[in-house]
Amino acid sequence: AFAFSSCEDVVQIKLDEGSKLVVVDAFVNDLRETQKIRVTNNSTYFSTTESPAITNADVTLIDLTANKSYPFVYSTNGYYTYSISPGDTLSRVNHLYELRVTVDGVIYKSTMLQKRTGSIDSIQVESQVGNGGFGPPSTDTTYFCNLWAKDKTDEITDYYWVKAFRNDTLFSASGDINLAIDGTNGPVSGVPVDSTSFTPPITFLGFKPYRKNNTCKVEIHSIARETYFFFVQASAQINNGGLFATTPENVKTNIITPSDAKVKAVGWFNMASVATSSRVVR
Secondary structure: OHHHHOOOOOOOOOOOOOOOEEEEEEEEEOOOOOEEEEEEEOOOOOOOOOOOEOOOOEEEEEEOOOOEEEEEEEEEOOEEEEOOOOOOOOOOOOOEEEEEEEEOOEEEEEEEEOOOOOEEEEEEEEEEEOOOOOOOOOOOEEEEEEEEEEEEOOOOOOEEEEEEEEOOEEOOOOOOOOEEEOOEEOOOOOOOOOEEEOOOOHHHHHHOEEOOOOEEEEEEEEEOHHHHHHHHHHHHHHOOOOOOOOOOOOOOOOOEOOOOOOOEEEEEEEEEOEEEEEEEOO
């Protein structure tokens, strides 16, 4: 014990703050609601403050397939928004889109093909006394929602991001991203039926508990293959710690920076088709 305690020294390491970056968070979908794209600068290492908003950007989404442009207008806190007309959408399956973000005269670009999504059959509610081991002990009745959904079983591999909500509040615990390939943990092919059911653990919706009269809402977002692996890498970095932690790495980006730009852009762009359903817990 003496040998170990005598070797303890506090070492103060000064880290470089790193280069200034433009950060783009652009996850657009076909829901009939206001679409948002966020543009900020990066924060310094270990900063607990919100990233500085970029308020003078020019943000435009272009449907290259239909030759239509959708200008986003600055709102607040780095968010640029586009209001959807009633019953309309700017996001369509198999259309190719280009995102252009102009900051201080520099045009950052990204392209994305919108993929199809799965279909939701129903949401099943199961009750049990207690909380199933998730959280402190309880004698109350807890409800869990299970998703019944289907994926197409042709030779096209589909990637999904399954979101679960309780009373319109998204479950978004750190690193808790519910992803699926063909509704399972891997590609499905050669199945002699039109579609195949989503499988656990994806269907357990993160094992989140509900109470009576809560609303359980589910969204299945289609994502590109590259977006799937972006989430996998991001989740690994968020949860990278402990005895077996690996060397931290920069998360990939699909935002293209011009070769002569002094400020680099990072972040991600994805176009999603969304299947959604909700059920009140009874």
